[in-house]
Amino acid sequence: MSSFTRRTFLSASAGGLAASALAMRSVHAAPSAVAGPTVEDAFALRKAGKKIPVVFDTDIGGDIDDTWALLMLLNSPELDVKLVVSDYKNGTYRAKVLAKMLEVCGRTDIPVGIGLDKGDRGEDQADWVADYDLGKYPGRVYEDGADAIIQTIRQSKDPVTLIAVGPVPNLPEVLRRAPDVAEKARFVGMHGSVRKGYGGSEEISAEWNVRADPAALRAVFKARWEKTVTPLDTCGIVHLAGPRYARIHGCQTPGAKALMENYRVWTEAQEKRGNKMPDPAQRSSTLFDTVAAYLGYSEDLLEMETIKLVVTDNGFTRIDDGGSPVRCAMAWKDLDAFEEHLTERIVRSG
Numbered sequence: 001m002s003s004f005t006r007r008t009f010l011s012a013s014a015g016g017l018a019a020s021a022l023a024m025r026s027v028h029a030a031p032s033a034v035a036g037p038t039v040e041d042a043f044a045l046r047k048a049g050k051k052i053p054v055v056f057d058t059d060i061g062g063d064i065d066d067t068w069a070l071l072m073l074l075n076s077p078e079l080d081v082k083l084v085v086s087d088y089k090n091g092t093y094r095a096k097v098l099a100k101m102l103e104v105c106g107r108t109d110i111p112v113g114i115g116l117d118k119g120d121r122g123e124d125q126a127d128w129v130a131d132y133d134l135g136k137y138p139g140r141v142y143e144d145g146a147d148a149i150i151q152t153i154r155q156s157k158d159p160v161t162l163i164a165v166g167p168v169p170n171l172p173e174v175l176r177r178a179p180d181v182a183e184k185a186r187f188v189g190m191h192g193s194v195r196k197g198y199g200g201s202e203e204i205s206a207e208w209n210v211r212a213d214p215a216a217l218r219a220v221f222k223a224r225w226e227k228t229v230t231p232l233d234t235c236g237i238v239h240l241a242g243p244r245y246a247r248i249h250g251c252q253t254p255g256a257k258a259l260m261e262n263y264r265v266w267t268e269a270q271e272k273r274g275n276k277m278p279d280p281a282q283r284s285s286t287l288f289d290t291v292a293a294y295l296g297y298s299e300d301l302l303e304m305e306t307i308k309l310v311v312t313d314n315g316f317t318r319i320d321d322g323g324s325p326v327r328c329a330m331a332w333k334d335l336d337a338f339e340e341h342l343t344e345r346i347v348r349s350g
């Protein structure tokens with residue numbers, strides 16, 4: 001329920017000026033304090049010589065940037081990836097992409113969860129998993145990905161960072177079944193458009209991950225965990241080209257090779273539908289989700305700002321005093337340094 005709806009409901013049901021003033025006050029006095037671990041708690045684990053436990057919730061198999069983000073997570077020594085879960089439609093297909101990438105990278109110690117929607121219709125990386133049998137994944141596969149998220153968060157000794165880089169229908173279900181997870185995890189997402197839109201545009205956009213399921217993100221924002229996002233303001237301008245891209249394109253690690261194979265498969269599928277794409281031998285597409293992966297262990301290169309946001313029914317994240325406080329990566333301190341860092345993460349081994 002949005003605060004606007006809640007306020008309207010309270011006013012209408014209580015009736016009278018005094019009652020509605022009281023209702024207004026109670027809404028504004030409602031605790032917005034974070035119930036769970038903060039970014040400081042997560043980063044303190046590193047100072048204590050520990051890794052940050054991560055759950056990755058992803059619509060991998062759609063846009064290619066999720067595959068980049070997965071490889072970045074696997075190659076980040078600050079992180080301990082405990083679970084990866086497919087989200088938003090075709091959960092079985094997406095789980096195959098996850099499982100095959102983990103297998104290629106020698107990381108079958110990481111379990112794969114299937115999201116709420118068990119569909120298996122292939123999207124733009126379908127050719128890469130055409131012959132892949134999820135039943136033969138050497139690691140664990142959880143049919144109920146939402147339950148796997150709950151159990152992983154509950155069983156972790158240290159606070160979990162939940163990194164979500166797609167529309168998030170799994171998460172309202174997680175919060176409905178287990179509201180306590182908001183006290184043991186913090187949320188990091190690639191969501192929204194606050195002051196800038198796609199491609200650095202001055203016009204804000206109904207960003208895809210929000211527009212595809214606004215109610216799901218609204219539930220995530222309402223939960224009392226700490227929320228951190230990279231909106232289009234920062235993630236929408238990340239690309240690799242030139243010598244950095246050439247390093248990745250020529251890299252012989254199994255992970256980087258698989259990433260480039262996927263990129264070619266994805267580009268061909270897009271072009272078959274008439275979309276004009278960058279040449280995968282020359283440069284990357286926009287690498288939105290890699291910024292959420294980075295926020296899992298560092299904010300050094302970004303300007304962070306806490307902004308109250310509401311999620312509209314048509315997929316906008318609008319600044320509103322009645323909204324939920326969300327820590328937003330609003331600008332780059334040093335985008336060039338991030339692109340160098342991202343390149344290093346992709347070409348390294350494990």
Ligand SMILES: [Ca+2]
Pocket residue numbers: 058059060063065066165166289
């Ligand atoms: Ca995504």
